[in-house]
Amino acid sequence: MEELARLAGITVRTLRFYRERKLIPPPRREGRIAWYDDHHLARLRTITALLERGHTLNGIAELAEAFDHGRDVGELLGMEAPTEETPVRLTPEELADHFAGQVTPENLAAALDLGYLGVDGEEIVHISRRLLDVSSALVREGIPLAEVLRTGAEVRVHADALADLFATLILRHAPEEAVHRLRPLARSVVDAELSLAMDRRLGRRTD
Structure with missing residues (x-):
């Protein structure tokens, strides 16, 4: 326990508290000896990263329970709505x-924060094949995963605003069966406008 706490950068007292709150799984026991492994260390580092991002211990406990019992993290983060x-x-x-060794506790916390990741049993579930492919392609091109996730969070804000705009337009003027x-x-309009905006921005850069 002392060695695990030292590697995780926390006190033994904090580690005991996390164990009592069931934020980490129990150790493997051989007689009176309790063995912790890299999975416990990764969980502790993820807890630290989530706390730094403003998550509460109660919220982290729910995420920990999801990982340990195969519940869908997406549901906990409000991503349970139907999706295309x-x-x-x-x-x-x-x-x-997929991400060339950049799946750090901090990046995992950011991905959980965005709702990109969920869990089903022993498998991790990414909510979107397209987002996964694009994110990994950007990382292969040399863009740090942390920056990809930060940009994704900013894009989410603008995407929500665009969705509100089009949803209001459609629901106001179209029958429900046409939605x-x-x-x-709506996606085509956004794609075309983004393409034109990229032309304008990249054109300025090369002038």
């Missing part, structure tokens, strides 16, 4: 391979 995106199931090793048909049109 295709989720992707990954092992922890496959997730690490599904009009969603692709």
Whole structure:
């Protein structure tokens, strides 16, 4: 326990508190000896990262329970609404391979914060194949995963505002049965405007 606390940068008293709150799984026991491993260390570092991002211990306890019992983290983070995106199931090793060793506790906390990641049993679930592919492609091009996630958080704010704009327009002027048909049109407008905006920004950069 002392060695684990030292590696995690916390006190033994804090470690005992986390264990009592069931924020970390119990150690493997051999007689009177309790063995902790890299999974316990990763969990402690993730707890620290989540606390630094403003999560409460109660909220972290819910996330820990989800990981330990296979509940859907997306539900805990309010991502349970139906979606057109295709989720992707990954092992922890496959997730690490996608991001070239940049799946740090801090980045994991940021991904949980955004609702990008969920869990189902022993598998990690990414909420969107497209977002996973784009994020990993950006990392392969040399952009740090932390910056990709930070930008994703900013994009989320603007995307929510655009969704509010189009939802208001559609719901105000179209019958309910037309909503599904009009969603692709809204995406096309955003895609075209973003393409034009990128042309303007990148054109200024190369002038």
